[in-house]
Amino acid sequence: xxxxxxLPALVILTSFSxxxxxxxxxxxxxxxxxxxxxxxxxxxLEASGRKIYIREGCVNCHSQFVRxxxxxxxxxxxxxxYVYETPNLLGTIRTGPDLSNEGGKHxxxxxxxxxxxPRTTTPGSIMPPFSYLKDDEMKALVAYVQSLGKxxxxxxxxxxxxxxxxxxxxxxxxxxxxxxxxxxxxxxxxQNCATCxxxxxxxxxxxxxxxxxxxxxxxxxxxKDYDDxxxxxxxxxxxxxxxxxxxxxxxxxxxxxxxxxxLKTLPRxxxxxxxxxxxxxxEKWVQQYKISADELNSQKPAMIIETKGPPPSTEGGH
Amino acid sequence: MIFSNxxxxxxxxxxxxxxxxxxxxxxxxxxxxxxxxxxDMSSGIPQITFSRLRPTHIxxxxxxxxxxxxxxxxxxxxxxxxxxxxxxxxxxxxxxxVWNLAILGGILCLTNGYTEGREYAELPVPIDVGVLICLxxxxxxxxxxxxxxxxKKLYVSLWYILGAFFWMPIVYFIGNRTFIRLDGLNDGIxxxxxxxxxxxxxxxTLGVGIAYYMIPKLTGRPLWSHSLSMLGFWTIAFFYxxxxxxxxxxxxxxxxLKALAVVFSVALVIPVITVLTNFFMTMKGNWWQLANNLPxxxxxxxxxxxxxxxxxxxxxxxxxxxxxxxxxxxxxxxxHAALLGAFTFFNFGAIYYIFPRVTGKQMYSVSLARxxxxxxxxxxxxxxxxxxxxxxxxxxxxxxxVPVSTWVVELQPYWIIRALxxxxxxxxxxxxxxxxxxxxxxxxxxxxxDVEPAMVPVPKN
Numbered sequence: 001x002x003x004x005x006x007l008p009a010l011v012i013l014t015s016f017s018x019x020x021x022x023x024x025x026x027x028x029x030x031x032x033x034x035x036x037x038x039x040x041x042x043x044x045l046e047a048s049g050r051k052i053y054i055r056e057g058c059v060n061c062h063s064q065f066v067r068x069x070x071x072x073x074x075x076x077x078x079x080x081x082y083v084y085e086t087p088n089l090l091g092t093i094r095t096g097p098d099l100s101n102e103g104g105k106h107x108x109x110x111x112x113x114x115x116x117x118p119r120t121t122t123p124g125s126i127m128p129p130f131s132y133l134k135d136d137e138m139k140a141l142v143a144y145v146q147s148l149g150k151x152x153x154x155x156x157x158x159x160x161x162x163x164x165x166x167x168x169x170x171x172x173x174x175x176x177x178x179x180x181x182x183x184x185x186x187x188x189x190x191q192n193c194a195t196c197x198x199x200x201x202x203x204x205x206x207x208x209x210x211x212x213x214x215x216x217x218x219x220x221x222x223x224k225d226y227d228d229x230x231x232x233x234x235x236x237x238x239x240x241x242x243x244x245x246x247x248x249x250x251x252x253x254x255x256x257x258x259x260x261x262x263l264k265t266l267p268r269x270x271x272x273x274x275x276x277x278x279x280x281x282x283e284k285w286v287q288q289y290k291i292s293a294d295e296l297n298s299q300k301p302a303m304i305i306e307t308k309g310p311p312p313s314t315e316g317g318h
Numbered sequence: 319m320i321f322s323n324x325x326x327x328x329x330x331x332x333x334x335x336x337x338x339x340x341x342x343x344x345x346x347x348x349x350x351x352x353x354x355x356x357x358d359m360s361s362g363i364p365q366i367t368f369s370r371l372r373p374t375h376i377x378x379x380x381x382x383x384x385x386x387x388x389x390x391x392x393x394x395x396x397x398x399x400x401x402x403x404x405x406x407x408x409x410x411x412x413x414x415x416v417w418n419l420a421i422l423g424g425i426l427c428l429t430n431g432y433t434e435g436r437e438y439a440e441l442p443v444p445i446d447v448g449v450l451i452c453l454x455x456x457x458x459x460x461x462x463x464x465x466x467x468x469x470k471k472l473y474v475s476l477w478y479i480l481g482a483f484f485w486m487p488i489v490y491f492i493g494n495r496t497f498i499r500l501d502g503l504n505d506g507i508x509x510x511x512x513x514x515x516x517x518x519x520x521x522x523t524l525g526v527g528i529a530y531y532m533i534p535k536l537t538g539r540p541l542w543s544h545s546l547s548m549l550g551f552w553t554i555a556f557f558y559x560x561x562x563x564x565x566x567x568x569x570x571x572x573x574x575l576k577a578l579a580v581v582f583s584v585a586l587v588i589p590v591i592t593v594l595t596n597f598f599m600t601m602k603g604n605w606w607q608l609a610n611n612l613p614x615x616x617x618x619x620x621x622x623x624x625x626x627x628x629x630x631x632x633x634x635x636x637x638x639x640x641x642x643x644x645x646x647x648x649x650x651x652x653x654h655a656a657l658l659g660a661f662t663f664f665n666f667g668a669i670y671y672i673f674p675r676v677t678g679k680q681m682y683s684v685s686l687a688r689x690x691x692x693x694x695x696x697x698x699x700x701x702x703x704x705x706x707x708x709x710x711x712x713x714x715x716x717x718x719x720v721p722v723s724t725w726v727v728e729l730q731p732y733w734i735i736r737a738l739x740x741x742x743x744x745x746x747x748x749x750x751x752x753x754x755x756x757x758x759x760x761x762x763x764x765x766x767x768d769v770e771p772a773m774v775p776v777p778k779n
Binding site: 012015016019020022023024027028030031032033054055056057058059060061063065067068069070071077078079081082083084085086087088089090091092093094095096097117118119122124125126127128129130131132212213241242 | 353354357358360361362363364367368369370372373431432433434435436437481484485488492499500501502503504505506507508509511555556559560562563565566568569570571572575578641644645646647649650712716717719720721722723724726727730733
């Protein structure tokens with residue numbers, strides 16, 4: 001054999017094994033984070049949801065780590081949070097938002113509507129529709145997404161932990177299907193919410209123009225799927241990362257139940273989606289506000305009641 | 319053809335398969351790009367949902383097109399440089415069949431949701447095993463050819479090619495070792511060691527090796543400096559491997575690994591400068607040849623894009639710039655500049671030169687080849703610019719705290735432009751496909767042969 005290339009071959013071998021040692025083996029010997037308080041051990045349902053997340057390739061658009069410079073994505077992550085995350089889903093591109101603290105941001109019904117067709121909840125979204133997921137797969141995926149950052153949420157000054165929501169019903173003392181209650185809620189809505197959500201809940205109140213993430217438009221069909229608890233939770237918890245306040249800190253629980261009764265009555269058969277919604281032209285904004293109100297009236301909503309007299313309950317009101 | 323032992327038949331088989339997968343892979347990429355402008359297009363069809371198409375596209379173009387084309391070209395270059403026959407054409411042909419089956423299986427698995435979920439290492443285990451066996455057997459063939467050589471000195475291209483065939487099986491094995499379970503972040507570290515080194519130790523080494531062969535061959539001038547090329551080789555070998563962590567620079571992986579990755583990424587400027595100095599100095603006084611030498615034009619365009627990506631790369635890897643650009647479309651733009659702009663263009667040039675030689679037939683059409691060049695080049699410019707600007711808009715959005723659902727709407731025009739650029743490239747490469755397959759069939763050339771000197775086959779002796 002020619003001796004000429006024995007030396008180079010040796011050099012290649014040693015240099016390459018050194019490099020592999022230092023970047024592949026060494027980190028695995030000396031970097032062994034122990035599970036942090038936030039590391040989530042997935043339940044069987046969540047674990048199967050994670051498999052679906054992997055199968056559908058969500059990692060190709062969503063990352064799962066909050067960087068120091070990120071806003072609105074909640075508590076920052078640490079090495080110990082990832083101990084149970086194999087295969088890793090860190091992700092290297094964010095075509096959509098980071099999902100590491102996604103759990104508890106939206107109700108299940110929202111996620112299901114969003115996965116089936118993201119355009120129903122977020123107009124203009126480019127997330128592909130995952131309408132082909134079977135019901136049980138969808139349930140698992142939602143459970144997984146809700147588990148993301150579940151433990152970090154506690155640190156996030158939450159009022160309710162998503163797991164505790166069902167208990168709310170026990171303490172409810174308002175009939176959320178009554179028209180009197182809805183009427184009471186309407187008054188509260190006009191006073192507190194209309195500035196952003198508009199008088200008819202179309203998300204086009206005068207303040208909406210200045211906020212980047214627009215207030216919810218309650219005429220969207222997916223709101224049909226919200227149950228009472230979901231409504232209650234959404235209103236009282238606010239929407240993290242947007243200007244939607246945590247009303248649970250400002251209103252009594254009774255007032256929120258009245259709001260729920262009212263929000264449930266808003267019509268959503270035909271979605272009224274203001275076309276000029278995304279523009280920043282104030283003139284158009286005002287115009288469009290009128291148009292949609294007309295449109296709305298022509299829909300004959302089930303329950304727009306003239307406010308006469310005090311709300312039905314003596315404890316209610318504000 | 320499949321089991322023939324004819325000289326160069328393996329090279330021919332690899333190149334033909336590569337060109338086929340190129341068109342398939344680009345079709346997938348284009349579909350994905352269109353889905354960004356019309357996201358409901360895939361409604362209800364899991365197989366063409368963007369998130370499944372993207373890994374399939376990556377694996378098809380990386381393993382189907384680029385790897386196979388590189389191998390095909392290397393299988394021609396190695397015997398010419400060693401002045402010996404390929405160790406076994408029959409065996410190499412057989413490997414090619416297996417490789418094609420692996421790619422086909424990979425596409426079927428990935429589109430149907432059988433994936434490992436690690437970026438660039440998505441292929442499921444049985445396919446991984448197939449690819450690894452192919453890589454090892456190819457290394458065997460290549461090394462045996464080199465051992466049996468009749469010239470003493472190893473030209474620099476051979477260094478690169480032999481290096482690549484040594485590193486790649488190792489890197490591939492490390493990247494796809496699913497039987498060793500690693501915890502979350504460690505899994506990420508190893509994932510990106512692999513993800514980056516498949517570029518550094520396989521595509522770059524083979525691509526640059528091919529360009530080192532093509533430029534002197536096409537211009538007819540000797541390489542400017544042999545020692546500079548060796549410096550480039552050794553620095554690539556040393557500096558590439560630890561850089562992988564720069565893909566997860568702001569995740570909570572250990573700081574020392576990040577520091578290592580940044581330092582080595584910046585150091586990569588050295589091999590790039592040596593390689594390009596060498597290319598451009600070899601061209602000194604020969605630039606006029608670009609006017610009528612189409613393969614040379616391809617290779618040098620590739621060299622130009624290599625310059626662009628490799629200046630981008632080290633900058634992006636520094637912490638402050640990564641802080642701004644990471645997670646945006648800028649990065650896929652960069653990746654396309656490397657794999658499509660640089661290495662694919664090297665391969666186009668090399669295929670136009672080599673294919674007539676391995677088939678012994680004249681190129682079917684020089685004008686189709688010229689159209690291929692211009693469609694791909696202009697399409698690529700449009701595509702790359704759209705990616706880059708979209709990335710800048712996106713990062714501005716992140717840092718101004720604008721919610722995703724708002725800037726997603728702002729990016730609409732760039733997605734459309736990107737799809738248009740992609741469509742042009744796709745069309746150009748369909749022409750390429752037609753051209754290569756007609757040549758292979760031995761259809762009479764359309765154009766007069768003496769227009770493009772480098773495309774005329776050498777007379778057989």
